Amino acid sequence: MDVYNSQKYYSLIKRRYITHSQSLSSDAWRAAASSFQDAVKDLPRSPKSDAEYAQWFQFFEKHGTHYVKEVGYGGTMRMSAFVSSEVRSSKVIRQSSWGFFLGAMFNKKIGADVRYNESHTQQQMDEFASYTSDVVFHAVGGDQTQSNYQDWLRTVKGKPAPVRTLLGSVEDFIPESIEFKQILEMYFSRCPGTDSLGVCNGYGLCDFSNGSCECQVQGAYKEKDGRCYPVCRGNCSGNGICSLGKCSCFVDRVYNIGYTTVPGKEPCTTACGSHAFDAGSGRVWCRAGASRTNSDCEVLAYTKHEKTSPTCWCQEVLKHHHGVDIVGESDLPDDQQGTGHDTFDCVGDKACKVDIWPWSTCPAYQVIRCHHGAADCPADAPHEDFPRKGVVPTSILANGTKPEEVVV
Known part of the structure; x- marks a missing residue:
C-alpha cells in the first residue's frame, strides 16, 4: 500500500432511537391559526402587482414561512471514520460492500451482532478495517459513557435529547381561499436562496425591490452567487479559504500535502x-x-x-x-x-x-x-x-x- 500518496474518505454511520414526540396541542394549534388568520385578513388573496406581493413579503419577513410541527426526543449513536482510497485496489473487497463493512464495524463497536455470509466474510471485514483510521464514536442523549448499544438504549428514556425536528408550512393556518402556494413560490424566487435553507439561505434579508440579498446579519457574508453564508470560524485558521460558508482547506494537488x-x-x-x-x-x-x-x-x-x-x-x-x-x-x-x-x-x-x-x-x-x-x-x-x-x-x-x- 502506498502510504505516501494515498487519500482518505470520510464516512458516518448512526443509529437513532425515538422515545417520544411532542407537537402543538389542540389549543395551541387553534391559537396559532387564529393569530395567522388575523394577520392575513387584510392581505390580497390573489396578488397580481409587485405592490400586492410586497405586502405578503412583509408578512413572511415578520412571521416566517414555516413552524416547528413536531420534535422527536431520544438518542443517536454515531461513528465516523476515514477510509483510505487504497481500498479500491483490494482484490477481495468490492466497493458495493463498503457500506456493509462500515455497518459491521459500527455493530462490533456497540456490541451488536454482525452476520457474515458468502459475499461478506470475516476475512474481508478484517482487511477492510485495515484501511480505516481515526475512528470516532459518540452518542447524543442517554448515558453517553455507555458504548454498548443495549446498555445505552436503557438510559435514553431517562435522558432524552431532541434528535429529530419536523417542520410544517404556515399554509396549515391560512384560509384555503388564499392562493398561498403561488405567493410562497414568488417569495422564494424573488431573491437567491436554496431549497434547504430558504431565501438568502436564512442568513440575510431579501431586498424585494432589487431582488438581492442583504447580508447584514452579524456573522454572515455575501458570496459571489448572491446568497448569504455564515462566516467561517477562525478564518479557517489561515490554512484555507471560506467558500459557501464552509472551510476549504489548502491541499497541494501535486504533492497531496496540506x-x-x-x-x-x-x-x-x-x-x-x-x-x-x-x-x-x-x-x-x-x-x-x-x-x-x-x-x-x-x-x-x-x-x-x-x-x-x-x-x-x-x-x-x-x-x-x-x-x-x-x-x-x-x-x-x-x-x-x-x-x-x-x-x-x-x-x-x-x-x-x-x-x-x-x-x-x-x-x-x-x-x-x-x-x-x-x-x-x-x-x-x-x-x-x-x-x-x-x-x-x-x-x-x-x-x-x-x-x-x-x-x-
Whole structure:
C-alpha cells in the first residue's frame, strides 16, 4: 500500500432511537391559526402587482414561512471514520460492500451482532478495517459513557435529547381561499436562496425591490452567487479559504500535502499528507535553497537515520505548507547512492569530500520522503490548491552531469 500518496474518505454511520414526540396541542394549534388568520385578513388573496406581493413579503419577513410541527426526543449513536482510497485496489473487497463493512464495524463497536455470509466474510471485514483510521464514536442523549448499544438504549428514556425536528408550512393556518402556494413560490424566487435553507439561505434579508440579498446579519457574508453564508470560524485558521460558508482547506494537488478539518478541532488545523520525492535512477538531490552559480549543485549529504537534513530540505521545497509541520526522512536502503560529488549538509557546510573519483564516493539522497502530519488528506473533503512559495527541487546525475529541475 502506498502510504505516501494515498487519500482518505470520510464516512458516518448512526443509529437513532425515538422515545417520544411532542407537537402543538389542540389549543395551541387553534391559537396559532387564529393569530395567522388575523394577520392575513387584510392581505390580497390573489396578488397580481409587485405592490400586492410586497405586502405578503412583509408578512413572511415578520412571521416566517414555516413552524416547528413536531420534535422527536431520544438518542443517536454515531461513528465516523476515514477510509483510505487504497481500498479500491483490494482484490477481495468490492466497493458495493463498503457500506456493509462500515455497518459491521459500527455493530462490533456497540456490541451488536454482525452476520457474515458468502459475499461478506470475516476475512474481508478484517482487511477492510485495515484501511480505516481515526475512528470516532459518540452518542447524543442517554448515558453517553455507555458504548454498548443495549446498555445505552436503557438510559435514553431517562435522558432524552431532541434528535429529530419536523417542520410544517404556515399554509396549515391560512384560509384555503388564499392562493398561498403561488405567493410562497414568488417569495422564494424573488431573491437567491436554496431549497434547504430558504431565501438568502436564512442568513440575510431579501431586498424585494432589487431582488438581492442583504447580508447584514452579524456573522454572515455575501458570496459571489448572491446568497448569504455564515462566516467561517477562525478564518479557517489561515490554512484555507471560506467558500459557501464552509472551510476549504489548502491541499497541494501535486504533492497531496496540506491541511484538513477533523471533528472537535478548529477548521484546517490538522496537517495531512506525505510525498516521496524521487530524483530517479542514477540521480541525487541538490541542497534546496542553495545559491548556485553556472548551474552548480551542492549535493545534499546522506546520513542514515538522520532526519535534520531531509527535514530541512522538505521545509525549503514546501515552504507554502508552514515549514514547522514538515518532517523529512530517508531510512530505506534504496533511498541513497554513492556520488562523485562533494556533499553538504542542509545549511551548506561540507559533509563529505570526494578525494579520487570513482574510488571514493559520498552518499547522497535519491529519495526523500516529506511528511505533513500523521494521516493522509481526505479525498472527498473540500480543498483549495496551495499558493506556491516553495523551491522547485533540483537533482543532478551522480556521475557529475549538470543539475536539472524536477517536479515529482
